[in-house]
Amino acid sequence: MEDLKQKLKVQIIEALNLQDTRPEDIDDNAPLFGEGLGLDSIDSLELMVLLERHYHIKVEDPREGRKILQSVASMAEFIQSKQTA
């Protein structure tokens, strides 16, 4: 799980071109949107693309997406639940 979170942080930084952010700057449980990293709804679409391209998980409903993409921790949990399912 820790490895997955670490990997996710690197992938998020790359996908969203967060140039001045390092993986250790991202708290596992901090909100990605709004205050946290200051991401917006287009970023959330890009993160869903990340899930699809790297983990082959397709999120159909944007409303569902919002829950999954709350934090790195929630993303990691979702990925794990899909992979073990």
Place this chain on the structure above:
Amino acid sequence: MAERVFITGMGMITAIGDNVAGNLHNLRLLRTGLGYTRHLDTIYKETLPVAEVVHTTEQLHELAGVAGMEGYTRTTLLGLVAMREALQQAGISDVQDEPTGFINASTVGGMCDTENVYFDIINPEKSGDFLKFIDTLDCADCTQRIADTVGLNEHIATISTACSSSANALMFGARLIRAGVLRRVICGGTEALTRFTLNGFNSLKNIDKRPCMPFDQDRNGLNLGEGAAYLVLESETLVQERQSAVLAELRGYANSNEAFHPTAPSPEGDGAYAAMKNALDMGGLTPADVQYVNVHGTATLTNDVAEGMALQRLFGQQTPKFSSTKPFTGHTLAAAGAIEAIYSVLAIQHQLVFPNLHFKDKMEELYIVPETRLLEGYPVQNVISNSFGFGGNNASLLISKYEG
């Protein structure tokens, strides 16, 4: 005193008809144009509904009167079909008998044809027939082809403000007339289905797999469509000189920007409210004067909330009849504003309100619901037609019955 601007001709082609009469016929029969594509090469052929014009590109060459001629993209051909009808209806046999402007709208130009040959175009090892499409990549190509074919050479322009493009084209044309720059301007837009836009909206998770359900609680996105529509605008002086038959008056219009988000409207519908309000103010009318609003109503989650909130803010409990005609035509992007402007004129001419198809349940955010029945004999004097788009570009047109 600025000149009044009248609509004296209309031409169109959509998934529900090759001309204005055909569109009206199918609107009255509640016949949707949504189905699955026969012409577009995409993996979504059988999953994402679209409102496609039934004819093949070859058949469109015939309809547009350019059979056997080369270099016409589907975008151009759709536009040419609509243009010819508009000229005919306005009784214009020679477009050069009066300096005539042409303000066209397009979102992706000839992409419908270039996307199929793009990788050949950029491959130095390939050469052949596809090279004739090289210069059709941009938005000006369709405008110039249409202009050249019918002889429009006075003032031409192409506007691209996403989904509000042709509403802005109508507005620009009307302003040229009011400022006295021209006395006659033909305005509208043309849009062909492309893999590019289908995938674009799909990547935004904005496309419903079902026929779209504007203003419904369960809506989940839009369906794309294709088509073209042009309206002939004339100044009052020219109308008197030519004794033109007036179909309606373009009485007000407004363009505003939301400055909120690249692709989403503000939840309170600030831009939509401002556009409708300013169009009414310009026309010297109050909300109580409006009998019908042809809403943008794309059926995306965010548009319908924003537009609905704006309607409630402007009209309150007295919200007039409103409906989205996108379940008939799909969202035709650059052509939508002009197609819906023609529907607004038809509503006035035939005293009709078109139904908002596929509506079942009221949205939880709103207290208003769209009209779901076809209303015949409904007293329609003034119509607002809305077109809102990416980049926060909003436009509203106020179209009124001509009282002489």
Place this chain on the structure above:
Amino acid sequence: MKGKCYIQGMAAISPQHTFEGDSSAQPMVAGSSNMLSCVEPDYRTFIPANSLRRMSRMLKIGLTTALKCMQDSGIAVPGAIVTGTGKGSLQDTERFIKEIRDYEERALNPTPFIQSTYNAVNGLIALQQKCTQYNNTFVHRGFSFENALLDSMLLLHEGAENVLAGAFEEITGEHFYIKSRIGQWKSETVPNNALHEHFSPGTISGEGAAFFLLDAKPSDKSYAAIAGMKTLYKPSPEKPGTALQQFLQQHGLSMPDVDLVLTGSNADSNYDFYYDVLDGMLQLPFKHLCGEYDTASAFALWLGAKMVKEQQVPAQWFPMLQQQPAQLKNVLIYNHFFGEQHTFMLLQSI
């Protein structure tokens, strides 16, 4: 279109050093290929990092030029935003077409699609400056900027307080190749500083952005007045001559009254003959500085306004200049885009 408007602020990003510092002190940038590219500034001083991370090159160039123009004019929120671009963000269009193919229409990132829409730059300017007023984008080759200017003049005539008008264009290697297939560029390599010595079919490509803050009234800050504009679509070879006479006449001028003509002459033997109508007038070409592109006339307007304001031709950019004009009261711009869209613009000193 009658009625003057006044340039109250302006900015340009171009293949020359036009954006920062005293541009008149900068030497001409000479490229080594037929594709001229912009000298790009550091965008971070203009755009917040969180917005910058997603933006493609065209958006950065367009937005930054617009912001600098606003700074220059001292106005934060314009009364309207109107732009012209022939091709918008080519990089995004190309990227989205490729991703559709590479990912077989699945798992596509929406950003290139959003940014490929032609009004993306306008939307960004409005968003960053919180400008909720009139907003429009024209996309018509050599008439893109011209229609934006016409729209701006209409807006001022209708009572808008001021208008931000501009144009932006980029060239990519891929698009350069595409247009080479229909002979738009010279087959031999010609450095831009030697362009006018190579009269042959085709020209060199370029790119750039230029923005102007326009007002219906002049002030001490005004660079110049835009006294009028006339466009001609696919004119016959004789048409530009008579149209030019009429255009000048409408402004109470005849050919000798024009102190300088900036011509779009680009050493392209296919279409250069149109510029023959200017014979006998003092002329300077400008496309060795910016290359050819849909909205090059916006660069010419920037250049002309600068000259009118400074009452001087920046000599280092014009090695062909024999002597400074005695005065720069009336400056004419005549430009056409591959012979199809022709434009006259008249600049006047305040």
